[in-house]
Amino acid sequence: MRTYGLVVFIFCSITWAHAQHAFRGIVDKDRWQNNVYLSVIEDYRKLSGVFSEQIISRQRPDSLGNFLFTGNQLDTENRIYRIHVDNCNDAEQGQNHYDGHCNDSKEILFIAKGNDTINFPFSFDNQMFCTVSSGNPKADAFVQIDSLKEIMKYDYGEFRSEANRKLNNRKWFKTLQDFGKSLNEPLAELYIYAFLSERGNNFHQYYLEDLKTNPYYSNLLKRLKDAYPNSAYTQQYANELKADQYSIQSNSSFTNRSWSIVWLICTISILLNIILLFKLLKKKQNSQLELTSxxxxxxxxxxxxxxxxxxxxxxxxxxxxxxxxxxxxxxxxxxxxxxxxxxxxxxxxxx
CATH class of the missing domain: 1.10.10.10 (Winged helix-like DNA-binding domain superfamily/Winged helix DNA-binding domain)
Known part of the structure; x- marks a missing residue:
């Protein structure tokens, strides 16, 4: 997922009446002319983009660029949220928020609960360089992961060779998995899992091979069930994991069946050749007997x-x-x- 700038300072969570949240910040009015949107993400395959079904609130910044999202409708347990801005005009807004594509947009992902207070005091252009602090220790997990992914890009860009790519695939696949687990937040691990298992990603084939033997994935499912037993994230991951494991087993069974068919054909071919050779030999023997007679x-x-x-x-x-x-x-x-x-x-x- 491409995450663009947003300096995020997350301060201590406070408990408002009715578990009220407050997400406030400042945008550059010279750069961003339209609304600021708050979205809740239940589908971790739609972490990046602009999707109308995810938007839960919209604010028009004041003349100084200040915005504030507040209320008491958010879930009391951690969920994935996104704040984004874009410069789509009113005529394009409906289409862009329908198909998820808006070229001129910036976004940030974060984890929050219904009573968290989060401040975004600067422009959307400095996020990767921020220091995050919060009473909710999970809130800045995505920012930490994105910072690590920025470091990863330098490793891949140093030598654009196939050998370097394969070495870095192995290194960064495990590095990202281990880092996600160290955060002690299954939602952060889902963020990494979505990146590593994405079809078309350099890591996808490596992921399929890893899935065959690595117990990490079943352990992640257990951690999700323990932390978020009733969430859409857990059910989605369980379904995807089951589908990928079934696909691997089916391909393996198909390969085994294919080899069985090959061996069967070879065996039949050998037997037919032996029978043919026997018949030719018999025919020759009969011919020799006829001559000697x-x-x-x-x-x-x-x-x-x-x-x-x-x-x-x-x-x-x-x-x-x-x-x-x-x-x-x-x-x-x-x-x-x-x-x-x-x-x-x-x-x-x-x-």
Missing amino acids: LLTKQEQNILDLLLQDKSNKDIAEALFVSLSTVKTHVNNIYKKLNVQSRTETKELFNR
Whole structure:
């Protein structure tokens, strides 16, 4: 979320009659010509922007730029609030406050209860350099986080390389998580969670990987339920967490199924190749049997010796026949098998 200047000095909370709040400050009248708006944010995915459904009060600053929001309608437990100014003219105001986009606007987020007093005594242009003090120790949590994020920007900007980005992703992901937890305020952790888990953010893929094994997220849900059991924040986070975990499990199951299908296809392919090879071998064996069936018993004996690379003389001695008889049988074998030489004969029988 982009948060622009606003020096914030939050003084001790005081208890007004009927738990009355008072948020007062000064805007630069030369810079900001229109109203100042107070919004309560129940959807932490809409922390930054201008949304008409969030606005609960509007004030026109006086001639010196002073404004004051007061009343007794705010919740008695901590909620996220935003004060913003913009320079949208009356004709554009409805559209800008409907779709959440207003290019010329400044805003600040803070945590407050129904009886808090908060002062914004300077212009909207110095927020990142302020020192915040308050009787509500949670009020300045977002300002502290934004200050840390400003430091983070320098790390990323030092070297705009892929290697530097990956290293900083790992470093700042954990740094922001640990810092949010140290604030001891689940709403501040939600602010960081919304930033780290935002789709399209550099951290989003890292968040999905972290969600697989890190118990931080389930522990945050427990902290939210303990601190804000009935709030919209807790229910929204629980729903998002469940959806993201289901998505990860589904993708993992899909990947496992995909690999199972690949292995099944490979196994079937191997089995089919073995069956095909067996059939080809069987067919060749049958073909060889058919060929040898054309030969007489003596010719088959001579063929066996011939395939063993025996010479005509060796065959004659082995079968106790004359050399001329062997030659005659060999010529008959060539004719019946339709070959011209011993080499072709051996190739026919794969020897």
